[in-house]
Amino acid sequence: MANVIQGRPRGEGRRVAVVCARFNELITRELLRGCVDELERHGVDPDAIQVVWVPGAWEIPLVASRLARKDDVDAVVCLGAVIRGATAHFDYVAGGAARGLAQASHDADKPVVFGILTTDTIEQAVERAGTKAGNKGREAATVALEMVDLLHTLSS
Ligand code: INI
Numbered sequence: 417m418a419n420v421i422q423g424r425p426r427g428e429g430r431r432v433a434v435v436c437a438r439f440n441e442l443i444t445r446e447l448l449r450g451c452v453d454e455l456e457r458h459g460v461d462p463d464a465i466q467v468v469w470v471p472g473a474w475e476i477p478l479v480a481s482r483l484a485r486k487d488d489v490d491a492v493v494c495l496g497a498v499i500r501g502a503t504a505h506f507d508y509v510a511g512g513a514a515r516g517l518a519q520a521s522h523d524a525d526k527p528v529v530f531g532i533l534t535t536d537t538i539e540q541a542v543e544r545a546g547t548k549a550g551n552k553g554r555e556a557a558t559v560a561l562e563m564v565d566l567l568h569t570l571s572s
Contacts (some may be wrong), residue, residue: 421429423566425558429457432560434465437496437532438474446545447495447531447553452541454557461560473532474509477516484524492520492559495553496532497541510534528564531556 421449430527432455442470448467457467470479473496480492498507513532528542529553535541543549 421566421569423468423562423564423569425458426565427455427457428522428560429464430460430564431464431465431488431492432460432493432557432559433480433486433489434467434468434493434495435476435480435483436469437471437473438469440497440499440541440560443497443533443538443541444546445497447450447497447533447551447556449559450546451493451495451531451553452552452553455561458558458561459543460561472496472509473513476513477520479518480528481520481523484520484526489526491527491529492530492565493529493553493556493560497545498532498534499538499541500534500536506534520572526568527560529556529560529563 435443468479470476476494480494483489484492498510511522517528517530533544534542544552
């Protein structure tokens, strides 16, 4: 019989930082609303959630990295919306954010969750911010708690 290990999204006693980009704020504040609600629904104390706003998705990794290295933070959830325009800007911003968050997670040895939408259109972003395709902020919150629990199990 295989020894199967997986985490559960338990929120009690967990401390979570959320970094949210102001760019495309109409979308990102819905991601933030879903994220905070989901963290609290899983039992995270509202006082144990800190929300930090940054200008755009490009700025998220630096702040996420700083927060992830703090002793009183168990996980960092990163929220943003990068929407493709007519130029290559999208690729630089989305690619830089993705690489930066992977690096931040490895450097701090903690979950740094990628809750940044990367879509071709505003409609696709709206669908993922609390309408047809759910709320990616909620999903990111659950992933963060599951990963904190999993890493705890693996190190105990
Ligand atoms: N930032 C975003 O969060 N989403 C975008 O869609 C976006 N676009 O398309 O330009 C965007 N650009 C700003 C960027 O994140 C930085 O804030 C800016 O380049 C200053 O460093």
